[in-house]
Amino acid sequence: MGSSFRDLLQYRRFFQLILVLGIGGSFQIGFQLSMITYTSVHVKALLNETWLARSGLPLPTETLTLLWSFIVSIYGLGGFLGSMASGYLTQRYGKKKCLLGNNVVMLMSAFLMGFSKMASSFEMILAGRFLCGISAGLCIPLHPQYLGEISPKKLRGFTSSTASVFWSLGKAFGQILGQRELLGSASLWPLLMAFSGFTAAIQLLTLPFFPESPPHLLLHKGDEQGCLKAMKILWGEGHHQAELEDLRKELATLKGTRSSSVWEVVKDPSLRWQVYTLLLLVITMQLSGINAIYFYTFEVLQTAGFDKDHIPYLSLGVSLCELLAAVMCSFIIERSGRKKLLWGGYWLMATVLAMVTLTLSLQRWVPWMPYCSLALLFCFVMCFAMGPAGATVSVRMEIFDQSSRSSAFVINGTLNWIGMFVIGMAFPFVVESLRQFSFLIFMVALYTSGLLIYLFLPETKNKSILEIREEFEKLNFKKKQVLVLERNVTEERAFCTKL
Numbered sequence: 001m002g003s004s005f006r007d008l009l010q011y012r013r014f015f016q017l018i019l020v021l022g023i024g025g026s027f028q029i030g031f032q033l034s035m036i037t038y039t040s041v042h043v044k045a046l047l048n049e050t051w052l053a054r055s056g057l058p059l060p061t062e063t064l065t066l067l068w069s070f071i072v073s074i075y076g077l078g079g080f081l082g083s084m085a086s087g088y089l090t091q092r093y094g095k096k097k098c099l100l101g102n103n104v105v106m107l108m109s110a111f112l113m114g115f116s117k118m119a120s121s122f123e124m125i126l127a128g129r130f131l132c133g134i135s136a137g138l139c140i141p142l143h144p145q146y147l148g149e150i151s152p153k154k155l156r157g158f159t160s161s162t163a164s165v166f167w168s169l170g171k172a173f174g175q176i177l178g179q180r181e182l183l184g185s186a187s188l189w190p191l192l193m194a195f196s197g198f199t200a201a202i203q204l205l206t207l208p209f210f211p212e213s214p215p216h217l218l219l220h221k222g223d224e225q226g227c228l229k230a231m232k233i234l235w236g237e238g239h240h241q242a243e244l245e246d247l248r249k250e251l252a253t254l255k256g257t258r259s260s261s262v263w264e265v266v267k268d269p270s271l272r273w274q275v276y277t278l279l280l281l282v283i284t285m286q287l288s289g290i291n292a293i294y295f296y297t298f299e300v301l302q303t304a305g306f307d308k309d310h311i312p313y314l315s316l317g318v319s320l321c322e323l324l325a326a327v328m329c330s331f332i333i334e335r336s337g338r339k340k341l342l343w344g345g346y347w348l349m350a351t352v353l354a355m356v357t358l359t360l361s362l363q364r365w366v367p368w369m370p371y372c373s374l375a376l377l378f379c380f381v382m383c384f385a386m387g388p389a390g391a392t393v394s395v396r397m398e399i400f401d402q403s404s405r406s407s408a409f410v411i412n413g414t415l416n417w418i419g420m421f422v423i424g425m426a427f428p429f430v431v432e433s434l435r436q437f438s439f440l441i442f443m444v445a446l447y448t449s450g451l452l453i454y455l456f457l458p459e460t461k462n463k464s465i466l467e468i469r470e471e472f473e474k475l476n477f478k479k480k481q482v483l484v485l486e487r488n489v490t491e492e493r494a495f496c497t498k499l
Contacts, residue, residue: 009236010235010236010238011155011234011235011236013210013233013234014150014151014155014234014235016210017150017210017234018147018159018162020202020203020206020207020210021099021143021146021147021203021207022143022162022163022165022166022169023166023199023202023203024099024102024103024106024139024199024200024202024203024204024207025099025139025142025143025163025166025203026139026140026143026144026163026164026166026167026170027166027167027169027170027173027199028106028135028136028139028170028196028199028200029136029139029140029167029170030166030167030168030169030170030171030172030173030174031170031171031173031174031195031196031199032075032132032136032170032174032196033170033171033174034170034171034172034173034174034175034178034319035174035177035178035192035193035195036072036075037178038174038175038178038179038184038189038192038312039178039184039189039192039193040068042186042189043068043071043122043125043189044064044068045186046116046117046120046122046125047059047064047067047068047122048064049120050120050121050122051063053120067122070126071122071125071126071129072129073421074126074129074130074133075129075130075132075133075136076133076417076420076421077130077133078129078130078131078132078133078134078135078136078137079133079134079136079137079140079413079417080133080137080414080417080418081133081134081137082133082134082135082136082137082138082139082413083137083138083140083141083410083413083414083416083417084137084410084413084414085137085138086098086137086138086140086141086142086406086409086410086413087141087261087262087406087407087409087410089101089138090141090142090145090406091259091406094212094216094220095142095145095146095149095212095213095216096146096207096210096212096213098138098142099139099142099143099146099203099207100203100204100207100208102135102138102139102142102200103200103201103203103204103207104204105131105134105135105138106131106132106135106196106197106200107197107200107201107204108128108131109128109129109131109132109135109196109197110128110193110194110195110196110197110198110200111128111194111197112124112125112127112128112131113125113128113129113132113190113193113194114190114191114193114194114197115190116128116190116193117189117190118190125193128193132196135200137413137417140413140416141406141409141410141412141413143163144160144163144393144396144397144409145397145405145406145409146213147159147160147162147163147393147397148160148394148397148398149213149214149215149216150213150214150234152235152240152243153242153243153246153462153463153464154334154462155334156394156397156398157333157334157337157338157390157391157394157461158330158331158333158334160390160393160394160397160398161326161329161330161333161389161390161391161393161394162330163390163393164326164329164385164389164390164393165323165326165327165329165330165390167326167389168319168322168323168325168326168385168389169323171319171322171323172316172319172320172322172323175312175315175316175319176316177192177195178192178312179312179316183195210233210234211226211229211230211233211234212226212230213230214227214228214230214231214234214243214247215227215247215250215402216402217230218244218247218248218251219247219250219251219402220402224244227244227247228240228244231243231244246464246465246466249464249466250401250402250464250465250466253401253466259402259403259404259406259407260403260404260407261407262407262410262411264404264407265400265404265407265408265411266411268404269476269477270469270473270476270477271400271404271472271476272475272476273456273472273475273476274399274400274404274408274472275408275411276456277395277399277456277457278396278399278408278411278412279415280449280452280453281392281395281396281412282411282412282415282416282419283415283419283445283449284346284388284445284446284449285388285392285416285419286416286419286420286422286423287441287442287445287446287449288346288349288384288388288442288445288446289349289353289380289439289442289443289446290349290380290381290384291419291420291423293377293380293381314374317378318377318378318381321378321381321382321385322381322382322384322385323385324382325381325382325383325384325385325386326385326386326389326390328386329341329385329386329387329389329390329391330390332386333390333391333394334461334462337459337460337461338391338394338395338398338457338459338460338461339391339453339454339457339458339459339460341386341387341388341390341391342387342388342391342392342395342450342453342457343450343451343453343454343457344387344450345383345384345386345387345388345391346387346388346446346447346449346450346453347446347447347450348383348387349380349383349384349388349446350442350443350444350446350447350450352376352379352380352383353380353439353440353442353443353446354439354440354443355376356373356376356377356380356439357437357439357440357443359372359373359376360373394460395457395460396408396409396412398460398463398465398468399460399468399472401465401466401469402465456475458471458472
């Protein structure tokens with residue numbers, strides 16, 4: 001207990017920075033994801049009122065649906081563009097400056113959406129949602145990269161997993177504030193849409209008091225003294241020679257090289273299995289069923305037989321369980337390791353989906369079966385948050401070095417936004433065709449991915465970036481190593497024959 005308290009004091013600035021990064025980081029994405037559901041009725045009312053005031057005619061139902069869909073989907077378009085730009089901006093300006101600029105974009109978005117009702121302008125909501133998407137697209141790669149780089153090796157898994165904790169916290173916070181008793185009312189919904197400006201302002205005002213990440217200072221700016229000073233500010237006045245030596249070794253390997261572009265990362269044979277792993281993690285995230293559950297929680301609960309008035313509160317309960325599981329993941333990830341949390345989490349999620357399919361199939365014949373479906377929905381979200389959610393963030397950061405990490409996150413972010421759009425568009429049609437059996441598609445994907453992770457992913461816990469790269473080189477250059485080994489054996493035999 002005394003040791004934990006000393007660690008808390010020693011790393012207090014480090015934990016403060018985690019909080020600052022989280023509030024202005026993944027918290028925003030989770031909040032936006034849940035908030036939009038609770039403002040839908042009021043935004044549609046504004047669309048009707050604005051159209052009627054301008055044209056004197058009621059808004060046709062088809063046009064209303066089209067405008068609302070555009071308001072929802074333009075967020076994804078902004079996110080896609082933000083992700084595409086994140087690599088270039090990070091390499092040029094550094095993560096700290098990019099995050100500060102990102103907060104300005106979010107403040108502009110909050111201003112437009114917050115005053116949209118007063119101005120009777122749904123165009124302001126469209127522009128605000130687009131800017132909010134750009135901010136999210138920048139934030140998704142920047143937040144976990146910054147987290148991984150400010151962390152000492154022994155706390156890297158815990159630190160990276162806090163991105164999923166704040167994501168879950170933002171999602172739950174959006175659902176809480178979205179209740180009719182709080183900001184989800186007809187008069188206060190613009191404040192709900194503008195709330196992200198408040199959290200962006202907190203990060204904008206506090207982040208300048210913290211240093212740039214130590215790896216950025218040494219590997220990009222060549223400032224060893226600044227790097228050591230940043231380590232002491234964040235990690236206390238202890239000896240940090242081991243971390244500094246790891247960075248020096250990484251600097252030696254990067255000497256004379258520049259940051260790799262996306263195409264160079266894809267083509268580089270020394271990064272082949274890292275890219276394969278990244279693609280596997282992205283595809284599994286989209287085909288795990290978790291995004292489908294997030295997008296269509298209300299529909300899933302209705303299918304399970306629950307009353308519409310109770311569904312918002314049940315949905316909030318699901319989010320709170322997810323938050324609790326994400327917090328637990330951050331405490332067990334350093335003990336369990338990333339690999340076990342990934343393949344074990346995937347297989348548990350797949351098993352739960354098989355049971356969900358069974359309970360949805362039996363609910364017509366068994367009156368209490370909807371409650372089983374609800375319990376399994378809670379279990380599914382908890383299995384995801386306790387394992388793959390936190391471990392995925394950590395692994396993505398750890399398997400790439402400083403020269404290729406920004407471009408790797410561009411690939412990850414771009415594919416994530418495309419996947420979210422495709423799943424959001426396709427899942428309703430899949431459900432209409434297959435009903436409860438649609439979850440079996442996700443089940444197969446999860447079992448397959450879990451097996452691949454178990455067979456091929458090296459454990460990254462407590463290893464430096466160079467040690468992790470050496471593990472991947474055994475996969476990337478396996479054939480060459482076999483050829484070298486055979487050649488050595490042949491030479492030894494020849495030498496023995498001459499004797």
